[in-house]
Structure formats: C-alpha cells, structure tokens
Amino acid sequence: MDWFFTLSTAVKVVLSIVTLLTIVALASYAERRVSAIIQDRVGPNRVGVPLTLFGAKKDWAFFGLLQPLADGLKFILKEDFVPAHVKKFYFWLAPALTMIPALLTFAVIPFGSTMVVGEHTVPMVIANLNVGPLFILAISSLSVYGIVLAGWSSNSKYPFLGGVRSSSQMISYEISLGLSLVPVLMVFGELNLSKIVDYQNHNGWLLLPAWGEGLSVERWVLMIPMLISFLIFTISVFAETNRMPFDLPECETELVAGYHTEYSSMKFALFFMGEYAAMVVGSGIIVTLYLGGWSLPFGLLQNDEGSIWKSLAHVGCFLTKVVAWIIFFMWVRWTLPRFRYDQLMRLGWVWLFEIALANVFLTAVIIMIFRK
Amino acid sequence: MPEPLFYFFSLLTLIFGVGVVINRNPVASALCLVASFIGLAAIYVSLNAYFLGTIQVLVYAGAVMVLFLFIIMLMDIRAEERRKFNLVAVGGGMVLVIGFLAMFSSVVSGFKGGEQRLSQLPLDTTKSDVVEIGKTLFTDYTFHLQIVGVLLLVATVGVVVLSRREDRPSAPHEAP
Numbered sequence: 001m002d003w004f005f006t007l008s009t010a011v012k013v014v015l016s017i018v019t020l021l022t023i024v025a026l027a028s029y030a031e032r033r034v035s036a037i038i039q040d041r042v043g044p045n046r047v048g049v050p051l052t053l054f055g056a057k058k059d060w061a062f063f064g065l066l067q068p069l070a071d072g073l074k075f076i077l078k079e080d081f082v083p084a085h086v087k088k089f090y091f092w093l094a095p096a097l098t099m100i101p102a103l104l105t106f107a108v109i110p111f112g113s114t115m116v117v118g119e120h121t122v123p124m125v126i127a128n129l130n131v132g133p134l135f136i137l138a139i140s141s142l143s144v145y146g147i148v149l150a151g152w153s154s155n156s157k158y159p160f161l162g163g164v165r166s167s168s169q170m171i172s173y174e175i176s177l178g179l180s181l182v183p184v185l186m187v188f189g190e191l192n193l194s195k196i197v198d199y200q201n202h203n204g205w206l207l208l209p210a211w212g213e214g215l216s217v218e219r220w221v222l223m224i225p226m227l228i229s230f231l232i233f234t235i236s237v238f239a240e241t242n243r244m245p246f247d248l249p250e251c252e253t254e255l256v257a258g259y260h261t262e263y264s265s266m267k268f269a270l271f272f273m274g275e276y277a278a279m280v281v282g283s284g285i286i287v288t289l290y291l292g293g294w295s296l297p298f299g300l301l302q303n304d305e306g307s308i309w310k311s312l313a314h315v316g317c318f319l320t321k322v323v324a325w326i327i328f329f330m331w332v333r334w335t336l337p338r339f340r341y342d343q344l345m346r347l348g349w350v351w352l353f354e355i356a357l358a359n360v361f362l363t364a365v366i367i368m369i370f371r372k
Numbered sequence: 373m374p375e376p377l378f379y380f381f382s383l384l385t386l387i388f389g390v391g392v393v394i395n396r397n398p399v400a401s402a403l404c405l406v407a408s409f410i411g412l413a414a415i416y417v418s419l420n421a422y423f424l425g426t427i428q429v430l431v432y433a434g435a436v437m438v439l440f441l442f443i444i445m446l447m448d449i450r451a452e453e454r455r456k457f458n459l460v461a462v463g464g465g466m467v468l469v470i471g472f473l474a475m476f477s478s479v480v481s482g483f484k485g486g487e488q489r490l491s492q493l494p495l496d497t498t499k500s501d502v503v504e505i506g507k508t509l510f511t512d513y514t515f516h517l518q519i520v521g522v523l524l525l526v527a528t529v530g531v532v533v534l535s536r537r538e539d540r541p542s543a544p545h546e547a548p
Binding site for chain 1: 399403406422423426427429430433434435438439441442445446500501502
C-alpha cells in the first residue's frame with residue numbers, strides 16, 4: 001500500500017464527509033424554504049452576517065443561508081436533558097447508530113470520473129467494491145437499530161410505538177428495495193458501481209438510453225421493466241428514509257414526535273441529520289443506478305484522459321443531480337398527505353413486493369429474447 | 373491481510389459472543405450478537421470474500437436480528453433480568469464446554485498437517501467472488517438450491533396459514 005493511495009483516500013474521506021454534512025445543513029434550510037414556497041410563505045430569510053453589530057447600515061442576509069449555522073449553535077448550546085426513566089446506555093447509543101450508517105454507505109458511491117494526478121490515477125470513489133449495491137443495502141439495513149433502540153430505551157409509550165412501527169416498516173420495504181434492484185443488476189451484469197456508471201456514461205443512462213449502445217431495440221424495450229423498478233426503488237427509498245408520505249415512525253398527529261420524543265439538543269439534531277444524510281445517500285444511489293451517476297447526458301464531456309478539470313466538472317454534475325433529487329424529496333413531503341399505517345403495510349407487502357418480483361421475471365424474459 | 377486486524381476482529385467477535393451468553397438483559401444480548409456478526413463479516417472481508425461479508429451483515433445483522441429485537445422489545449424484560457443464575461445449568465454448560473474443548477484440542481493436535489505454515493496462495497483478483505459463487509450455486513448445487521427454495525416456500529405458506537385470522541361468520545358492520 002503506497003503512501004499516495006493512503007493520502008488520496010484520506011483526502012477523499014474527509015472531503016466527502018464535509019460535503020455530505022454541508023449538504024445536510026443546507027438541506028435543512030432548503031426544506032423550510034421549499035415548504036415556504038409551496039405554502040406561499042417567505043420562510044427563514046433573515047440570518048446572515050450581522051453587520052449592524054459593527055456599525056454598518058444594513059445586515060447581509062444572503063437569503064438566510066446562514067440559518068443552519070444558527071441552528072447548529074442553538075442545538076449545541078441548549079440543555080442536554082436526559083429523562084430519569086430512560087435506559088441511559090442505549091439512549092446515548094441510538095443517535096449515533098442512525099447517523100453512522102448513512103455516512104458509511106457514501107463510501108461506495110462513485111462521485112466523479114477518474115482523475116490522473118502526476119503519474120497516479122485517483123478514482124473518484126472512496127472504496128471501489130465489487131459488491132457496491134449489496135454493501136449499500138447491508139449498511140443501510142443497520143440504520144433501523146438506531147430508531148428501534150431510541151424508541152425502546154426512551155421507556156415511554158409514544159417513542160416505543162414509533163420504534164415498533166419503524167422496525168416493521170423498514171423490514172417490509174427493504175424487501176421491495178432489494179428486489180427492485182435485481183432487474184437493474186441483470187441489465188448491467190455487474191455489481192461494481194464505478195463500472196455501472198462508466199457503462200452508462202458511454203452507452204446511455206438506464207432511463208435515457210439515447211447514445212452509444214443504448215440506441216438498441218433491447219435497451220428501449222428494457223425501459224419498461226426499468227421504469228417499474230425505478231418507481232418501486234424510489235418509493236422504497238422514501239419509506240426507508242422515513243420521509244413523508246411514509247413518516248409513520250414520527251407521525252406528529254398520533255405519536256407526538258415518534259421515536260425521538262424524549263430527545264433534546266444535539267442528540268435530537270443527530271436524528272435529524274441522520275434522516276437528511278440518509279436522504280442524500282438515497283438520492284445518490286438513485287442517481288448512480290438510474291440516471292448515469294456523474295456522467296453528462298448524450299455522452300458529452302468524456303474524460304478518458306483523466307483531466308482534473310473534467311473530473312471536477314463530473315463531480316459537480318453528480319452533486320447537481322443529487323441536489324435536484326433532494327428538492328424532489330422535499331416537494332413530495334410538502335404536497336402529499338401521510339399514509340395510514342395499514343395502507344403503508346398493504347402497499348409494501350401486497351403491491352410493491354409482488355410487482356418487484358414479477359418485474360424480475362419480465363426483465364429476464366426480455367433479456368432472454370434479445371440475447372439468445 | 374494485516375495480522376493485527378485479524379486478531380482485533382477475532383477478539384471483537386469472541387468478546388461480543390461471550391457478551392451474548394452472560395448478559396441478563398435480552399436486548400443487550402441481541403445487540404452483542406449483532407456486533408459479533410459484524411466482527412465475523414469483517415473477517416470475511418479481510419479474506420477478500422466481500423460478497424460473503426456483505427451478505428453476513430445484510431441477512432443476519434440487518435434482517436434476522438432486527439426481527440429478534442422486534443420480538444424481544446415486546447417481552448417483559450424486567451422479569452427476565454430478575455432471574456438468578458441457575459447453578460445446575462451453569463455447571464452443565466461448563467462441563468459441555470470443557471468436553472468440547474478437550475475433543476477439539478485432541479483432534480487438532482492429531483492433525484499433523486496443521487503444524488506447518490501454509491504457503492501464500494496466489495489470489496486471483498481478476499475473478500469476481502460474486503460471479504464465482506453464483507456459478508457454483510447454479511451449476512454444481514442447483515438441486516440443493518431448489519430444495520432450499522421449496523423449504524422456504526413451505527415455511528412461508530405455513531406462516532400465512534398460521535397467522536391468518538379466522539373468518540367471522542357474521543361481520544358486525546353488515547347488520548342493518
């Protein structure tokens with residue numbers, strides 16, 4: 001293991017965590033602005049640089065972009081209150097367990113084309129695993145422990161109900177999440193996310209096969225099962241990240257605040273950030289598998305020579321797509337009503353599960369006909 | 373693989389494995405088991421068996437143990453914690469462990485090939501372990517795979533039959 005590999009990996013790890021947390025912070029701001037736009041309000045638009053404190057005439061507001069900083073400061077300065085009836089160890093463990101899996105899954109998502117620095121090549125992914133999608137499923141399936149433990153250790157009714165709900169919800173939707181991925185992996189014949197994105201870069205995105213080998217009848221016929229798989233996967237991601245319309249674990253109207261009712265200050269903020277980080281990573285996976293990852297549409301801006309600037313442009317492209325998806329998540333949250341719990345379970349077990357299973361066979365038949 | 377990592381993860385697996393047995397709180401035991409599984413997965417990964425390691429986390433830590441925890445959370449944990457150690461059971465367990473260790477050490481010491489160090493096997497990194505496992509499963513062990521599939525199907529049908537509610541002869545809302 002040479003020093004350059006270690007150094008570049010360390011740089012990538014630090015930069016991706018910083019970027020991820022920045023996006024999370026900005027997302028908490030954007031959520032309020034998007035909801036404000038949808039509900040015809042203004043939203044938080046004041047927190048900026050308080051120049052009037054230093055004798056200037058006006059403050060710099062920056063559209064309130066510094067709101068997340070103020071929020072963070074508030075969370076840290078607030079009293080960290082631990083109720084007497086909780087089980088302390090698990091109560092402290094739970095927030096960390098919701099945050100860490102979301103950060104870990106980011107390790108296998110490729111976020112740019114390979115860079116050549118001097119004589120070294122630097123792939124723009126932290127861990128280039130041959131089992132990328134499985135790794136993501138495995139680690140994200142661990143995030144349920146945080147919520148379950150939070151609900152159980154709080155030792156009170158509402159959090160417990162939230163925890164029980166979330167564990168059954170996440171187990172149910174994990175099935176359709178995994179099954180909807182199978183057709184995609186059958187089309188690519190590959191479990192390495194970097195290779196999957198590279199293939200899409202040259203031969204058309206999975207949902208936009210408009211260049212390279214993508215211009216074949218097979219790929220266009222395969223669009224039918226791919227669209228189904230895309231829809232199921234997206235719906236399941238909504239359920240797995242506990243976002244509206246599936247945010248039953250913290251459903252305010254029934255459960256006060258669900259599993260994090262008893263939490264305050266920074267421990268609550270960790271749950272909050274964990275949810276947003278999961279959303280960012282979920283968007284990243286959707287973009288990587290279905291929408292070409294870091295590649296531009298129509299095979300524009302190929303980077304076979306490993307130019308640093310083109311590579312950075314690809315990183316920018318990836319981030320743009322992810323941010324667009326996050327805004328879509330918010331849009332859904334503020335325009336759709338919440339499901340009832342039995343409806344949620346029926347959708348997961350009776351509809352999505354069966355359709356995903358049938359979709360696997362449909363894809364297999366199409367592939368068999370075209371590649372015979 | 374770096375040797376310190378192997379010892380670290382083996383130790384982790386074993387410590388949490390012991391934790392499963394000696395904890396009186398079922399939730400703590402379940403969590404120890406999860407941590408132990410993750411240590412085992414790390415050992416798989418360090419042997420370049422990424423697929424096995426991932427599946428270990430995905431199936432055991434991510435699905436099976438979540439269900440366990442789900443059931444345990446619905447139990448009365450205080451009653452479980454109040455229970456005292458049953459001396460007869462502990463003694464019986466110790467006898468079993470000692471017997472097993474004696475047998476194990478006698479078998480291992482009788483195996484002469486284990487005394488010399490294995491030469492470093494060349495690792496073929498061009499082959500994907502997923503592809504190789506898939507090929508083996510669907511060529512040499514197709515029949516066994518089908519049998520397991522049928523077994524799971526039978527279990528699923530059994531669960532549905534057992535948990536199905538009895539149809540009530542007259543539903544109350546149908547009354548005029």
